[in-house]
Amino acid sequence: MSLKTEHIYEGILKKDLVSLAKAMSILESKDHPARLPLVKKIFPTYGRSLRIGISGIPGVGKSTLIEKLGLKFIDSGLSVAVLTTDPASPVSGGSILGDRTRMPELSANKNAFIRCSSGYQGHGGLSRHAKELMLACDAADFDRVIVETIGVGQSEYDLAALVDIFIVLAMPGSGDELQGIKKGIYELADIIAITKADGDLLEVAKTAKLQHDNVISFMPSVGRRKKKVLLLSSRSGLGMDELVTEIDFFLTDAKKQTTFAARRNKQIEEWIKQEIHSQIEFRINQLLRSKGLLTEAYKKTLSKELNPLEAAAEIVNELIKTNL
Ligand SMILES: Nc1nc2c(ncn2[C@@H]2O[C@H](COP(=O)(O)OP(=O)(O)O)[C@@H](O)[C@H]2O)c(=O)[nH]1
Ligand SMILES: [Mg+2]
Secondary structure: OOHHHHHHHHHHHOOOHHHHHHHHHHHHOOOOOOHHHHHHHHHHHOOOOEEEEEEEOOOOOHHHHHHHHHHHHHHOOOOEEEEEEEOEOOOOOOEOOOHHHOOHHHHHOOOEEEEEEEHHHOOOOOOOOHHHHHHHHHHOOOOEEEEEEEOOOOHHHHHHOOOOEEEEEEOOOOOHHHHHHHHOHHHHOOEEEEOOOOOOHHHHHHHHHHHHHHHHHOOOOOOOOOOEEEEOOOOOOOOHHHHHHHHHHHHHHHHHOOHHHHHHHHHHHHHHHHHHHHHHHHHHHHHHHHHOHHHHHHHHHHOOOOOHHHHHHHHHHHHHHOOO
């Protein structure tokens, strides 16, 4: 490990936020020579922080909630790291919802650290390297790590497998409950919170809560506490204390029942699995580039000698011969 990386490592251990941000940049860049040495150094700290996953469609109120929740944790003497993704469009490269500014108070707090990765790095809005970023938060000894992901595609499933508690936010009156059932996302949720339960939306939110209560009453609670549906308003503060209590209660209870440990074991398993896929993909792309296989197949496909399916099969066979 270079002196510079050693310096960054020492900095993380002291919770120096600049070092932590630098470490995260290294961890997010696949080819960085310091990436592996850094992971090796910090891995022994794995699992120190409690991980909270928060998911829900864009605009449901995740970032606003995280700011309030983070400040509540800090008020009770805890330190908080937030990993979020900038829902930038790969086309315009611009931010749609301006997440960077959505947590102004929390970002100014010295007991908080906010990392905003660009959304299109990974699939569905979860940073491809969320696991490594969480590990860096462990090393910096943050008490709570909150990870935000937009409820799109695979990202919810990926996130649910990487955290100690998974909270799904639902918008009142949006038909979210049906969406949630369809995608099986409520099966993964430990807590479901109906957001924006204030002003004109309060009554709609109350109805949505009843619908959600009904939906989850049919779901089995295998090995864990029954799922909980809460009414929440980041604006009026309704349900905020209850949410904090529920999170603590859930985690304490999970630890007692050993489901917490089981989940942590699963997290490691999931991490290895995701890493296998990512390393194979990286190797394949390297080989494709170096061997010019793609160009050859492309030519044969253009001249209609092969169709794309055959061309791909030919390349795969060739790659297998090289033992990847
Ligand atoms: N009425 C109301 N609006 C909220 C609440 N929380 C967030 N919002 C608004 O909903 C919009 C989206 O919030 P945001 O936190 O960015 O959602 P995200 O995309 O899920 O992160 C913003 O305009 C917020 O001001 C709430 O509790 N009540
Ligand atoms: Mg957001």
